[in-house]
Amino acid sequence: MYGQRVAEPEPPLRRDAERNRQLLLRTAYDLMASAGLDVPYEDIARAAGTGMGTVYRRFPQRQDLLDALFSEHIDTVISFAEQASRYDDAWAGLTWFLEQQLEVEAQSRGLGELLRSRNQATALVRRAHERMTPLVAGLIARAVRAGQLPAGATPADFAAVHVMVGGVMDASRSFAPDLWRRALTIALTGLRHAELSGDPPDENVIDHLYNDQKR
Amino acid sequence: MYGQRVAEPEPPLRRDAERNRQLLLRTAYDLMASAGLDVPYEDIARAAGTGMGTVYRRFPQRQDLLDALFSEHIDTVISFAEQASRYDDAWAGLTWFLEQQLEVEAQSRGLGELLRSRNQATALVRRAHERMTPLVAGLIARAVRAGQLPAGATPADFAAVHVMVGGVMDASRSFAPDLWRRALTIALTGLRHAELSGDPPDENVIDHLYNDQKR
């Protein structure tokens, strides 16, 4: 359920160490589901009943922890993109894919942050985006050709819709956990019917858009 | 340009102190325009060439600084809501109001953060919301009656659109400062044409949505 690092010929952990590792993964998963990816290591250690040293030895970089926690979920989302790209109806594929992805994000604030950034857990998420971007671009091109999307629609617009709905999700998670569905309806309806005049956004806007824009 | 606190019978500042106060306001305004409301006091002091003590004596709470910096801008936005509520065409009033407000937010990241939160500078922003909320609600009710908005549309949906577009604005400010206009087109088109089935969101969702959902 929490994924394994695909590490090379590392010797297996001592039994007690392996037990602690699993305990930390479960604890970290739960904490990040409600508090996001930035939970202090100290909180994880305390909740798991271990010392911070243990967390740091097992996961020297936060990235190592994120990889171990979320790689399976990320794979799931990639497979959604693949399934979607095989839809005959491109628009149906697009909406299904976005809804599935957001459904996953709704399960965990941390996972949502991960799927909407490219800074955190770089390798993991970047590879996922590399795999999914062309699939989504293909769907959008098909949908435009089929007249299901306005002529100017681009993958960046789809990314913007994702970011918009994700923002509402993060803002409303604690008091209206389903509000994002309404926002999704609004945003997708808009994407489908908007008159998109003016220059289409650059392609590289997508990457920027998915990067953390911190303080 | 930066507004004055409406303080009571405070004795006027010594000339050098008043000069420093203005300097700090100008400096803080510029820093917050690019870095947001959370700029460290130390950065403000350094950029203004004063010590931190000076900042703290003049603005003991960050709120005092925000009030002095932004109250005029907030008043402007309130007046936009008042103007909009006088439009004959309710939908035109709504879109005009939201665009004006976002235009203001686009000028300064800090101001945008302020207008989309109710935590920061509480009194100032809360009063503004209290004034504007009924005006917007009236416009929405009128637009629904006129068939310009779907039957289920609520003020919370309008707030969600605001939050969505503001999120894109913050994420893209540095590399695509006009991308929010495209997001606005998409979101408003969606609001106008979406089929909003399901329970309408609670009224108090609006307040929550506008609150910082921090770590």
Add this chain to the structure above:
DNA sequence: ACATAAGTGGAAGATATCTTCCAAGTTGAA
């Protein structure tokens, strides 16, 4: 010019988090 009230810079203590390190405890092969 002087006295004094007002103002100033920046050091210092508090808090939150990250990260390293090691004395002490535990495991498992011989």
Add this chain to the structure above:
DNA sequence: TTCAACTTGGAAGATATCTTCCACTTATGT
């Protein structure tokens, strides 16, 4: 059982920011 290697908890140093405080400087009325 023994012991080398592995693992552990948490103290301690580093960094970033907030906030207070005071010895020293400056402005202004007389």
